[in-house]
Amino acid sequence: MARNATGSGGGTGDGTGPGSGAAVPERLLAEATRLFAEHGYDRTSVQEIVAAAGVTKGALYHYFGSKDDLLHEIYGRVLRLQTARLDAIAARATDVRDRLAEAAADVVVTSIENLDDTKIFFRSMHQLSPEKQRAVRAERRRYHETFRSLIEEGQRDGHFRAELRPDLVVDFFFGSVHHLGTWYRADGPLSARQVATEFSDLLLHSVRRP
Template identity: 60%
Template sequence: MQNTDGRKRSATAPDRGTAVPDRLLSAATRLFAEQGFERTSVQELVSAAGVTKGAMYHYFASKDDLLYAIYQRVLAMQMERLNGFAGAEGPVRERLRQAAIDVVHTTVDNLDDTRIFFRSLHMLSADRQIAVRKERRQYHERFRAMVEEGQRQGVFRADVPADIAVTQYFGAVHHLSTWYRTGGALTGGEVGAYFADLFLAGLSPVESAD
């Protein structure tokens, strides 16, 4: 196997102590990110996971099922964490900051999933594409609700539509997979803190010059 830059890459040995569905998801995430969904065969998947085709088809009817499961896994995790921040007590500014940091941190922790999302979403059936986009939209709406909460309280400026602020923020988050490299100078949490502070600075009320 080779990396995308042409260098030889040693295959990762499957963890036999891990449940079969998790091994398949792990192998699929790595292979889909490295060589693309359409260029990854079922045989490569099962070999990388250390299972038989029969075992794979027991849990997943097709490669499409694996691709869909990859999307659902991260979205569900991020939504659960966001609900925790949104529903917590305390100032909305701090809750939004923690949520903004978290989405960057969890995206960096799952960069392969992000790469797959933007490269291969169109490979899913139309119904599943709609379902994935709906779940992502629900995340954005929950995030936006905190911005709107702060605007009602006067904590955030109200002259900037919440939709615009959130769309701009997630535009930056969604591009992390194009430039962030694991092992670089900044951790995911540190990048998240910079992103969040810039985001909140843009939402801060503008003081009038008297």
């Protein structure tokens, strides 16, 4: 994971002078994401990443312990964003149907907005250390459990079909979300919001009581 990602300049060895250190992690992550997307994680070297970011290897190791820390953080920052947004949606005192619809749309939009990050991660996750893989799975499980709790709440309130298994609903929906990287194109006919609205509508129609 990123270390000292909000730290300020000086002593990083990036050659950009004091006060510029705060931008170094973002530059490294941006260039790593681009290179991993273009060439693949295993075919991208640390030297290529630091050269593209305009920093030294010392700067990279100041913020990230290794190349797989970069891979971990590329997805980790997206998952943290999505988790924070879902937690805020789930905590609202509004109709659970509206919260589930919003949560479903939000994860689609944020996935599309960070499509390279998620594509790279799912393609290369097996190359992380076992410890990091376990950490990511635990973080994703917590996100899915919060999402599932909305379905369970809707069942208790009589809004959603009682015979459905919430865990299977979550698996089915997120299978479609994770598949976005195989077909969605930013220059295609549908915007992120249009896809999000249709995914959300499909989910709500599938769980709502007749």
